[in-house]
Amino acid sequence: MDSVKAARVLKGVRDAALTGQRPAVGPRPVIEASWGRVLRRGLDPDRDVRARLLTLEELEERRRSSALAEVLPELRRALVSIADAAQHIMVVADTEGRILWREGASAVLRMADGHGFELGADWRESTVGTNGVGTPLVARRPVQVFSAEHFVRTHHSWTCAGSPVTDPRDGRLIGVVDVSGPLDTMHPATLALVHSVTRLAEAELRTRHLSTLDRLRTTALPLLAGIKGQAVVVDPNGWTAAVTGMAPTDRLALPKSFGPGRAWLPSLGECRVEPLPGGWLLRPDDSGGTAFEASAVVVLDLSSPRRWTVSVTGETGGWTHELTPRHAELLYLLAAAPQGRTASALAGELFGDPGRAVTVRAELSRVRRYLAGLLEGRPYRFREGTDVRVILPQDPADLLPQSTAKSVVRARRGEGD
Structure with missing residues (x-):
């Protein structure tokens, strides 16, 4: 099917979805989920809404603070020449969907200006609807948005392919890279590229x-x-550089607020913390236990659609850790099943394949690094007596929007298990 016919079919699919009809061909799941989020927020499918552009000073500040600046030369070498030859542009945006860099064919750049696809523009899904910048940020996966798959009608002459970028140092989302252009110039392999x-x-x-x-x-x-006794040197993200007097580990989970003085870490107990150039020296106290006590309270905060945390408080103090999307999913599934779930059951939920239990076990071993003593196995569950509290979004549809786990999807629809 050529691009014109495909665009016509997608227009019919979109029109049917917006009017509550059943189309002959349904939208792709990632697009259907995005349309649902946008409709709930009340965006107008026929009106091109644009937020205020960043000022030059704001743009430069975001560029300086973005980890993507470190790899911008690699992105340019790999994509700009291809995009320019194919009449596309490369766009790099931050986690808030703000366009920080934009390069490529000059004619396409001028077309992009007409869509508001310019430096400093806000291309969050909640602002401009389904698109190749904002939707990958929410879905946490590569997404191609072709023609009428865009929620807003004025974007239908455009096609985008975007992929989120995660910082391997701390697992956090740092932005998205997108290649966009007129719908008749986009190749099916663009997303893979x-x-x-x-x-x-x-x-x-x-x-x-x-x-x-x-x-x-x-x-x-x-x-x-x-140094006599135990000590470990870690970088600001907890990655181990050197150790003495104790078994080495790849990484220690550090709380969100961390600094010199004293701190309690689930893997080490009470520690003295001293600053080093580019990291920290941690010296565990002999008297410090490494497990949370029986009276610990666990708060799983999933109220935001994009950032999630787990906090633990007890007699030895409190501690908060930001979660990756996968760990947020796993802890939600365990909190929803006090009786526990096997690795196979969790794999079935997450991947639709119980045979991927090994992947689940590996992820849960990482979770246990910062929830020492609070998670038990066979089946996996929170320790008996642990007070587990889950803070959910005000709108159930905002619960872990990137997740395809069956229980999460049912909860987003307001259905019980």
Whole structure:
């Protein structure tokens, strides 16, 4: 099917969805979910709404603070020449959907200006509807949005392919890379290309991180040689550079607020924390336990559609950790099933394949690094007697929007298990 016929079919699908009819061909699940979110927010499908552009000063500040600036040369080398030759543009946006960089064919850049697809523009899904910048940020996966799959009618002459970028140093979403152009110039392989390039960008960030750890290790080793007892040196994200007197581990989970003085960590107990150039020296106290006590209260905060945390409080103090999308899913599924779930059952929920239990076990082993003593296995569950509280979004439809787990989908629809 050529692009014109495909656009015509998609227009019929969109029109049917907006009027509550059943189309002959349904929208793709990722597009249907996006349309549902946008409709609930009351966006007008026939009106092109644009937010205020960032000022030049605001744009430069966001560029300076973005981790994507570190890999912008790699993105340019991989995408700009291809985009320019194919009459496309490359767009790089931050986690709020603000366009920070934009390069490519000059004629297409002028067309993009007419759509409001310009530097400093807000292309969140909640602002402009389904699109190749905002929708991948919500779905946390690569998404191609072709013609009438865009929610707003004035964007139907456009096609976008965007892929989110995650910082391997802390697992956080840092932005999205998008290739866009007129609908008759987009190739079906564009999404795969963009996704591959973002994986290369993440690999470059990982390589830079390893180099930083090596420098920290060089600084730390002479210091650790003079320390008796246990000590570990970590970078700001908890990655271990060097250790003495204790078993090494790849990474320690650090609380959101962390600084010099004293801190309680689930994997080490009470610690003295000293600053180092590019990291921290942690010296555990002999008297500190490493597990949360029986009276611990666990609060799983899923109220935001894009950022989630788990907090634990008890007699030894409090601690908060920001969750990855996968860990937020797992903890929600365990909180919803006090009796516990097997690894196979969790794999069936997450992937639709009980045979992927090994993947689930690996993820839960990472979760247990920061919830020491609070999670038990066979089946996986919160320790008996633990006070687990879940804070849900005001709108159930905003619960973990990137998740396809069966229980999460039912909860978003307001259906019980």
